Amino acid sequence: MTVVIEMVSDIVCPWCWLGLRRIEEARALAPEVEVQLLFRPYELDPTIPPEGVDYKAYMSGRVSSPEGKERMAAMRQALIDYGNAENIPYRFDAVTHRxxxxxxxxxxxWAQGQGKGGAAKEALFRAYFNGARDVGDHGVLVDIARSIDLDPDIVADLLKSGADTDVVRxxxxxxxxxxxxxxxxxxxxxxVAVxxxxxxxxxxxxxxxxxxxxPQERPAGQPS
Structure with missing residues (x-):
């Protein structure tokens, strides 16, 4: 029997990149369990306009008190430290766009439908948190699709057409x-969830x- 694990996450969540690496490592630590890992969408802030916003202005509006800024700085440093241990190259200082x-x-x-869901997540996280790229821009998304061997022309057409918008939402x-x-x-x-x-x-x-x-599988020939 297979354990189906749905990882609910957002591309702009730095903890989710760490979480992706850790669930993959967890699968290796439990090789006796067959796991199907599926990626599910979640928007931390669905009010962000399609073109995105200035990152510093956005964060200043959310974290304005000195205490809040100290907590944010501490969280980022913790992520950088965790990232160093997991070979995740966070570059928060380079991010200018939310x-x-x-x-x-x-x-x-679409990548998941081609067996490339994990590759797409990894590429998107790296593009945003290391490359400071605008992962809401269709040109960037097409480029990422190309990097994981998806057909860039098909992806460009799908993005332009609004395909699967209602399903994902x-x-x-x-x-x-x-x-x-x-x-x-x-x-x-x-x-169960964690x-x-x-x-x-x-x-x-x-x-x-x-x-x-x-449910435990019964030996062949044993009555149910």
Whole structure:
């Protein structure tokens, strides 16, 4: 039996890049469990306009008090330290634009259909948090698609046509209605969940716990 883990995350969430690396490591720590990892959309701020906004102005509006700025600086330093341990090259100082991430989620959906969901997530995280690229821009998304061997012309046409807009929006809303308010969140077989970029060891325990809840397969010929 397979444990289906849905990773609910946003491209502009730095903890989600860490969470991606850790769930992949957790799978390696629990090789006895067959895991299907699926990526699900979540927008931390769906009010961001399609063209995005200035990052510094946006963050100043959200974190204005000296205490809040100190907490933000401490969080960034913690992420940089965690990133160094996980070979994640965060470059927060280079980020100048806060994009709308909706179309990036559409790209992940199409990549996932080709067995490249993980590659798309990794490429998008790297483009934003290391390359400071606008992952809401269609040209950037087409370039990322090309880098993971998706057909760039097809992706460009899909982005332009608005394909899967309603599906992705409905999917993101489903997880909000489920009560998810922070990401990354991992949901196993729609039965158990864990929130936050937990350590790989804790996520491996989560995988094993989810596997223990699966119905046991009966030996061939044994009556049900």
């Amino acid at each position: 994009p709308n991430s909706f179309d990036a989620h559409r790209l992940v959906r 409905a999917e993101a809303e489903t997880f909000r209605q489920m009560g998810i308010s922070g990401v990354p969140t991992y949901i196993a077989n729609r039965r 929130q936050g970029a937990e350590s790989a060891e804790k996520l491996a325990k989560f995988i094993r716990h989810a596997a223990s809840l699966l």
